[in-house]
Amino acid sequence: MNWILIQQYLTKHCRTIGILTLIASVLGVIVSLPAIMKPKYKSRVVFYPSNIKPYSKESETEQALQIMEASDIRDSVIAQFDLYKHYDIAPNKPASLFYMNGMYAENIRINKTGYEALEVVVVDEDPQLAYDMTNAIVKFYNKKVKQLHEGKSNEVAALYLVQMQQLQHHIDSLAIINQSIRVRYGVLDFDIQVEQASKAALNGNNSSEAQMLLTNLAKYGNESQNLSIQINGLRKEYTKSLAFYFNALRERNNKFTYCNIIISPAMADKKHYPVRWLIVLTMALSTLLLSCVGAIIIEVRKQQ
Template sequence: MGNKKKSSFSFESDNIFFYIIRRWRFFAAVVIAAVLVSSIVSLLIPPRYKSTVILFPAASVPVSQILLAPGYSGSRVGITSFGEEEEAEQVLQILNSEVIRDAVVKQFNLMEHYGIDTSSRTKRTQLLGEYKKNFSFRRTEFLSIEISVLDKDRQMAADIANYVASLIDSVMNGMKRARAVKAYEIVAREYEDLQKHVNMLQDSVEYMRKMGIPDYGTQIEVLTDQYAQALIKGNSAAARTLKEKLDLFNQFGSRYIALRTNLDLETRQLNELRNRYIQAKVEAEQDLPNKFIVDSAVPAEKKSKPVRWLIVVVSTFSAFIFALIALLFFENLWKKIRREI
């Protein structure tokens, strides 16, 4: 039993240290080989360059009301205000959408650029893998958005990053416009219908004016007084003329008042609807940016990947640990076999 305990290896730090010292030639050879191999492998990895765009999302505001509504104070932010967390999350969602990805793939022919066989059944999976590896979108602690692109071509990395940033406006404005145009079409129809009805009322009022009924209330009082005076004076011709006018006013006067009242009411409604019509038109046609660019992407002067010294260090350390574990395992296995023999 005593011999078994002595022959067993203890994994204490002192024992491991002296174990390595006793076999330093072996471990030195492992380290040298690992350094050489990892250095060669790292040199074979093509360099990739990173370009970055930094931007702030714009605040979501009712553009038409801010620009057109006098005295509007429904929001503490304006069209030049930076967005907050909600807007930043919306921009991130847009950046991670298929619309952005497909547009970038098409614009820069990434299938060919990444060397993906277009006849392969897994071509889309391969493309998505490359895309996730080379594209990064994140929100910073300052609520800005960072767009990073890695590519073996430094100029292309910058071009792609700037193009992705430019797509934010076209995609977001397109989504907003699709909804705003529908609203504008509804308001436009209502406005045109009400405009036609107001025009019809105006024509009717104008027709009655030409008939001599411009102001029913005042005219009826004056004509009644004149008619009475004509009767008193025995002026039958004047009385007959005034009687005809009174009959005309009695026939159309109440209708004129109703038309005039209705015209005033619908004119006010038309003015209110016209304001909504103009606002809806502005929302449907507005093309304001949804972002503020802080830093545009420029071609990188130095490569971002691979970090060769890190590859060499990690590979060498991993090889050393693996060699140590393997050597301990096989030596103990060999001792066990010898004891059993």
């Protein structure tokens, strides 16, 4: 079969093909009428995530995308806007959650842009609702990130609080032992007392009290000195832990912004869907193609 023969077949049926294409175009116009195919409106927000602490090797945008897909954000949006009623889904029927998740995924899209920003697109028959839902998703995202940060900061603060309590207990125990040595044996400051006792001995002061002090210094001085060194070291560790503890509390109480909005949501004044000309064109071209194929098949069968 050559092109000339195909052209003859199509010319023979051109009137039928034209009528079918025209009918398809009219049907496309009718189908895309608001009474049949309800128009939907789009609201969109684009933002860069910020102040997200890394939990893995993922970028801030990838982590923000995971947070956006959190079930509690979705559940909060569903609850606030009563989407079961809005989408006409009976919540008590089997598979209601499945259908709700399907409608949510169909009308709410969250994507990463090529510039490492996040884009949230909400489509709905009510432009005001689409706008409100877009703002609510951003609000719930900020709330979720804040909850994660507060939870992590509380864990860190609790960890350092326990560490400080343990250090303080150890410091108190060593201080009691050291204080007992000082009171019982008069060992107050090892270096100064050794120097003073040595001078007294050189000056001929060999009293029983001086001899007793030298004996106690020789016997308990190093122990007291080592205890003092340990206590000072533990106090330094306590000071470090205290600084980390207050830093965790400060992180928890900080009022951070977790997204830098690049394109703010706006209430649509023009429908996003359906695109009438695209529907009409698609139906017309599809019918034209199928009609041409059908005409060729009919003529080929006649020739057999």
